[in-house]
Amino acid sequence: MQVYQRYCSACHGPSGEGNGLAPAAAYYDPSPTNLALHGAAHAAGEYAWQIKEGNSNSAMPRFQGKLDEDAIWSVVLYIRHTLADEHVAEHKH
């Protein structure tokens, strides 16, 4: 969660909904993925890979070398469990 808030939320939004506060985030094309919505749809290994490699066709940075394995895997768990679960909870109202 600390990793997420520090490195990811500016673009992906505080709760992962793709609405980050970075002024530029609204203009990225493609825009930052709604991680809460994707949530558990992707395998953990797939997320870890995307975070390490980034996406050269978009604003998604490469975190290989910036975050260690532990940090990457904890952020993957945070996306798949906490963010996705909160999203589901919100839409139950």
Ligand code: HEC
């Ligand atoms: C500078 C803005 C920015 C930051 C910072 C950022 N991202 Fe992204 N991210 C993006 C954009 C833009 C995309 C959309 C890429 C695409 O669709 O090709 C994306 C896509 C992704 C995807 C792919 C989702 C999918 O289902 O295809 C994952 C996973 C992801 N980001 C995780 C993270 C994590 C974890 C962090 C923090 C360690 C992070 N991002 C930081 C901009 C950012």
